[in-house]
Amino acid sequence: MGDVKNRFPSSLLILSIAAVFLSGCSPKPPVEDGTLVIALPGAPSNIDPRLATDAYGAQILQMTHASLIRMDAAGNPVPDLAERWEERSPTEIVVRIRDGLRFHDGRRLSSADVRYTFEWILDPANRSPHRATYEKIRAIATPDSRTVVFHLSEPFAPFLTGLVRGIVPDGSRATGYSPPIGAGPYRVDDFQQDTAIRLSRYEGYHGGAPGIERVVVKFLPDSNVRFLELKKGSVNFVLNGVDPDLIPPALENGNLVMEEAPGSNASYLGFNLRDTVLSDHRVRRAIAFAIDREAIVRTLWKGHADLADSILAPAFWAHADGIPPVRHDPFAAMRLLDEAGYRDPDGDGPKPRFRLTYKTSQNELRRQIATVIQEQLRKVGIAVEVQSFEWGTFFSDIKKGNFQLYALTWVGILDPDIYHYAFHSGQFPPRGANRGGYRNPDVDRLVEEGRREPSREKRKGLYKKVQVLLARDLPVFPLWINRNILVRDRRLSGFVITPDENYTSVKEMVILGEKGEGK
Amino acid sequence: MRGYLFSRLRQMIPVVLGVVTVVFLLIHLIPGDPVDIMLGESALAAQKEELRRDLHLDRPVAVQYGEFLLGLSKGDLGTSFRSREPVLREILRRIPATFLLAGASMVVALLIAVPLGILSAMRQHSLVDHFSGFLAMLGLSMPNFWLGPLLILIFSLGLGLFPVSGYGTAGHLVLPAVTMGTGMAAILMRMLRSSLLEEIHQDYMRAACARGLSRRAAVLRHALANSLIPVLTVMGLQFGALLSGSIITETIFSWPGIGRLTIQAIEARDYPLVQGCILFIALCTVTVNLLTDLLYFRLDPRIRHE
Numbered sequence: 107m108g109d110v111k112n113r114f115p116s117s118l119l120i121l122s123i124a125a126v127f128l129s130g131c132s133p134k135p136p137v138e139d140g141t142l143v144i145a146l147p148g149a150p151s152n153i154d155p156r157l158a159t160d161a162y163g164a165q166i167l168q169m170t171h172a173s174l175i176r177m178d179a180a181g182n183p184v185p186d187l188a189e190r191w192e193e194r195s196p197t198e199i200v201v202r203i204r205d206g207l208r209f210h211d212g213r214r215l216s217s218a219d220v221r222y223t224f225e226w227i228l229d230p231a232n233r234s235p236h237r238a239t240y241e242k243i244r245a246i247a248t249p250d251s252r253t254v255v256f257h258l259s260e261p262f263a264p265f266l267t268g269l270v271r272g273i274v275p276d277g278s279r280a281t282g283y284s285p286p287i288g289a290g291p292y293r294v295d296d297f298q299q300d301t302a303i304r305l306s307r308y309e310g311y312h313g314g315a316p317g318i319e320r321v322v323v324k325f326l327p328d329s330n331v332r333f334l335e336l337k338k339g340s341v342n343f344v345l346n347g348v349d350p351d352l353i354p355p356a357l358e359n360g361n362l363v364m365e366e367a368p369g370s371n372a373s374y375l376g377f378n379l380r381d382t383v384l385s386d387h388r389v390r391r392a393i394a395f396a397i398d399r400e401a402i403v404r405t406l407w408k409g410h411a412d413l414a415d416s417i418l419a420p421a422f423w424a425h426a427d428g429i430p431p432v433r434h435d436p437f438a439a440m441r442l443l444d445e446a447g448y449r450d451p452d453g454d455g456p457k458p459r460f461r462l463t464y465k466t467s468q469n470e471l472r473r474q475i476a477t478v479i480q481e482q483l484r485k486v487g488i489a490v491e492v493q494s495f496e497w498g499t500f501f502s503d504i505k506k507g508n509f510q511l512y513a514l515t516w517v518g519i520l521d522p523d524i525y526h527y528a529f530h531s532g533q534f535p536p537r538g539a540n541r542g543g544y545r546n547p548d549v550d551r552l553v554e555e556g557r558r559e560p561s562r563e564k565r566k567g568l569y570k571k572v573q574v575l576l577a578r579d580l581p582v583f584p585l586w587i588n589r590n591i592l593v594r595d596r597r598l599s600g601f602v603i604t605p606d607e608n609y610t611s612v613k614e615m616v617i618l619g620e621k622g623e624g625k
Numbered sequence: 626m627r628g629y630l631f632s633r634l635r636q637m638i639p640v641v642l643g644v645v646t647v648v649f650l651l652i653h654l655i656p657g658d659p660v661d662i663m664l665g666e667s668a669l670a671a672q673k674e675e676l677r678r679d680l681h682l683d684r685p686v687a688v689q690y691g692e693f694l695l696g697l698s699k700g701d702l703g704t705s706f707r708s709r710e711p712v713l714r715e716i717l718r719r720i721p722a723t724f725l726l727a728g729a730s731m732v733v734a735l736l737i738a739v740p741l742g743i744l745s746a747m748r749q750h751s752l753v754d755h756f757s758g759f760l761a762m763l764g765l766s767m768p769n770f771w772l773g774p775l776l777i778l779i780f781s782l783g784l785g786l787f788p789v790s791g792y793g794t795a796g797h798l799v800l801p802a803v804t805m806g807t808g809m810a811a812i813l814m815r816m817l818r819s820s821l822l823e824e825i826h827q828d829y830m831r832a833a834c835a836r837g838l839s840r841r842a843a844v845l846r847h848a849l850a851n852s853l854i855p856v857l858t859v860m861g862l863q864f865g866a867l868l869s870g871s872i873i874t875e876t877i878f879s880w881p882g883i884g885r886l887t888i889q890a891i892e893a894r895d896y897p898l899v900q901g902c903i904l905f906i907a908l909c910t911v912t913v914n915l916l917t918d919l920l921y922f923r924l925d926p927r928i929r930h931e
Contacts, residue, residue: 157709233676
């Protein structure tokens with residue numbers, strides 16, 4: 107019996123020793139070892155540039171794979187692997203790639219690799235989700251090792267944005283979680299599905315070797331854990347992954363700093379224009395007047411968002427300035443509803459003018475926003491039932507037109523051709539994203555002209571008219587554009603926050619010493 | 626024994642098939658189109674149709690089910706829509722992490738439950754008994770989404786003992802195992818206590834003590850083994866659940882287990898992967914239950930004789 111008695115404390119002792127042993131003497135923060143540790147809120151489902159569709163995959167690819175061109179902060183194309191490009195005609199784009207380019211494994215990067223990448227995507231057998239982007243390509247010619255000629259079936263102004271696509275070596279097979287070789291500033295050392303990806307500096311990068319030697323990207327879906335990792339120092343860089351409420355405590359100890367810059371992801375309220383009540387533009391405008399966006403931005407987003415007047419960010423080249431803003435005015439909302447024939451049956455009493463359903467995802471913040479909007483609309487006599495669904499179900503309903511009101515965010519707008527996709531009357535789902543059933547012949551004509559017009563200035567004029575018409579008709583009500591928030595270790599420097607949350611400038615980053623000198 | 630084993634193995638087949646069939650029907654019934662999720666909205670209608678054809682999603686559900694069963698009979702679980710990897714490879718890749726966490730959680734649970742369960746039964750109504758009762762209540766009341774971050778706060782941020790999250794070293798295993806093990810420890814502890822108390826008051830225990838055996842020795846040599854049958858049943862059920870993964874714990878600690886894979890597959894409407902994951906979970910559950918039943922043979926001679 108005595109034996110047994112003594113076994114309990116000894117097992118505790120073993121545990122304690124194990125705990126100390128396992129702790130591994132608490133390593134120093136990775137930033138001191140010259141490692142940038144980025145946390146992403148999710149894991150990519152694929153990191154092959156020909157197949158990846160999610161934002162996390164795209165962000166990793168911005169570090170590992172170089173493309174012919176990339177977009178600057180205003181959405182203008184700038185050279186990457188391409189030295190220059192020219193439009194010989196509206197249907198013939200000639201791209202001249204740089205000399206001496208090499209992939210991470212030392213292979214030369216030539217026009218054949220470029221052609222292979224795009225032809226692979228276009229091959230139906232490969233089932234690339236990006237095939238539609240290149241449907242206007244009729245043929246790709248490679249007259250020499252540095253020249254690629256894209257022949258289009260018809261003029262297509264947004265074509266250049268499609269050239270932001272990582273180039274892979276000729277003959278690369280798609281092999282699930284093993285990404286093909288790239289020519290970006292970082293090479294992939296190890297990809298642990300759902301856990302992390304480890305990258306190391308590619309010394310032969312055409313833009314010069316990156317400043318930081320090692321980059322680890324951790325996939326941390328839980329926002330509290332991202333915050334705790336930042337506090338511990340085991341993560342030192344989070345872009346748009348810290349809840350607004352957790353930013354002040356994250357900055358408390360002085361090791362972390364926050365940077366904020368305008369974003370481009372536009373949240374909006376969608377209306378179903380096939381609905382009897384919502385088909386009246388006065389009702390839609392009344393709803394817009396009734397929503398106090400400033401209060402939502404102030405309280406729920408803690409000020410980290412800008413009110414939107416369009417689904418395009420103000421910094422974007424095609425954004426139209428001077429669109430009259432919709433200000434919160436509940437009295438104007440009530441007047442408009444009266445005019446539309448929806449009088450309040452009992453004044454301030456409980457009976458509403460009419461009832462609507464509002465669909466949203468299960469994201470906690472989105473649900474809170476829905477609840478606030480529900481309350482704001484109640485004040486003008488509109489009863490709203492909020493329904494939140496798991497993403498697949500929610501999106502399926504939106505695509506089927508099974509909604510009255512819904513809230514969503516446009517992410518990753520690279521070209522104003524989005525207006526064709528989202529508001530042209532020929533783009534009802536499943537063909538396009540005109541989910542609300544909006545029809546306006548003027549908008550149809552303008553967006554069709556816009557995608558054919560090669561001159562950027564003329565396109566800007568066309569899309570300005572589109573934005574003015576949409577602000578008048580309100581098929582969707584642009585709510586706000588979230589600001590991009592970077593929380594990083596104070597010793598990290600050189601990252602430029604772009605509206606589209608681009609990670610391209612990771613290669614420019616350096617780790618500063620205590621006195622501010624580069625390490 | 627052999628006959629019993631074969632009959633149990635035969636029983637497993639309809640159970641697993643039943644689970645897989647129900648899941649097959651349910652996943653096809655819930656809204657959400659895998660083709661839309663895979664290709665995104667901007668894909669061409671023709672491209673979507675092509676993909677639907679490629680994935681055999683254009684065929685009637687009954688035909689798809691038949692194809693699934695045919696593949697299953699050949700050991701082919703299909704290819705994941707999402708990653709384009711064979712489903713079996715996807716699942717096999719998660720098995721080490723899943724088994725490691727399940728095993729470690731069980732060890733944590735037993736390390737807490739066995740000593741405290743025995744002590745509280747031997748010293749019923751004592752301070753130790755009340756304290757272990759309080760601990761059990763605490764263990765059961767603390768949800769993992771709260772306990773996990775709390776452990777990180779104390780042991781990772783405060784004491785710097787363990788990494789916050791991730792997978793790869795022994796240090797990464799401790800906090801998720803404790804998070805998952807505590808709730809189970811509470812159940813096992815109370816189960817062991819009550820089962821042991823029942824045995825302690827049996828005549829054979831009085832007889833053992835009358836023969837001069839100390840109470841502690843009698844409890845540990847005789848009563849403990851006899852009280853293990855119900856505890857083992859609960860352990861088996863709990864271990865089966867552990868092998869199914871814990872979405873919450875795996876998400877908090879970024880643990881690449883089967884639970885997270887299943888939820889990701891459901892979100893992506895990755896039908897083959899969902900079916901593969903559920904098949905794995907069903908197999909684990911019935912296998913653990915079978916092993917538990919086989920352990921009864923070893924522990925209880927009466928069952929052997931029956």
